[in-house]
Amino acid sequence: MPVELALYQPDIAQNTGTLMRLGACIGVPIHIIHPTGFTFSAKNLARAGLDYLDHANVREHVSFAQFDTWRRVQGRRLVLLSTKATDSAYTQRYDGDDILMVGRESAGVPDAVAAACDLCVRIPMRDGLRSINVALAATLIVGEAKRQTDGFSDLT
Numbered sequence: 328m329p330v331e332l333a334l335y336q337p338d339i340a341q342n343t344g345t346l347m348r349l350g351a352c353i354g355v356p357i358h359i360i361h362p363t364g365f366t367f368s369a370k371n372l373a374r375a376g377l378d379y380l381d382h383a384n385v386r387e388h389v390s391f392a393q394f395d396t397w398r399r400v401q402g403r404r405l406v407l408l409s410t411k412a413t414d415s416a417y418t419q420r421y422d423g424d425d426i427l428m429v430g431r432e433s434a435g436v437p438d439a440v441a442a443a444c445d446l447c448v449r450i451p452m453r454d455g456l457r458s459i460n461v462a463l464a465a466t467l468i469v470g471e472a473k474r475q476t477d478g479f480s481d482l483t
């Protein structure tokens with residue numbers, strides 16, 4: 328199973344489209360955890376996702392509870408990227424079947440959602456700065472997880 332990416336209640340269609348394009352290009356299935364802050368439609372996603380959206384492997388979940396039940400049944404570890412985490416995302420060992428999850432652009436994830444995750448990690452930043460754009464934060468650590476787990480070897 329490949330590393331996968333979950334977007335918790337994304338607010339901004341352009342970020343979601345960007346990540347769906349990334350997922351299409353490097354083979355990362357994308358989970359959308361509803362509700363989204365925009366109408367989840369091809370029209371709204373196309374500005375960033377272009378025609379790559381047709382190549383993305385996307386699964387929608389009506390709620391975090393439904394997503395969490397599904398991933399537990401699958402035995403998948405859930406790794407949250409959070410500005411509030413204390414462990415560095417760059418000192419972890421990732422598994423090939425990890426699901427990485429990013430939070431909402433406006434508010435991250437609620438404490439209860441963070442508590443349900445198996446691991447919470449933070450991308451180190453310079454002092455005094457708040458956060459990285461969600462699509463860029465996800466890209467950094469999806470890339471790290473795939474690199475560690477030989478996830479690029481079947482791509483040309």
Ligand SMILES: C[S@@+](CC[C@H](N)C(=O)[O-])C[C@H]1O[C@@H](n2cnc3c(N)ncnc32)[C@H](O)[C@@H]1O
Binds near residue numbers: 407408450452458460
């Ligand atoms: C714009 S940030 C959310 C900021 C929000 N005010 C908060 O405190 O969580 C959107 C998402 O990007 C990810 N993110 C951004 N910067 C990050 C960092 N330095 N480390 C880990 N995740 C980060 C997280 O998943 C976060 O929920």
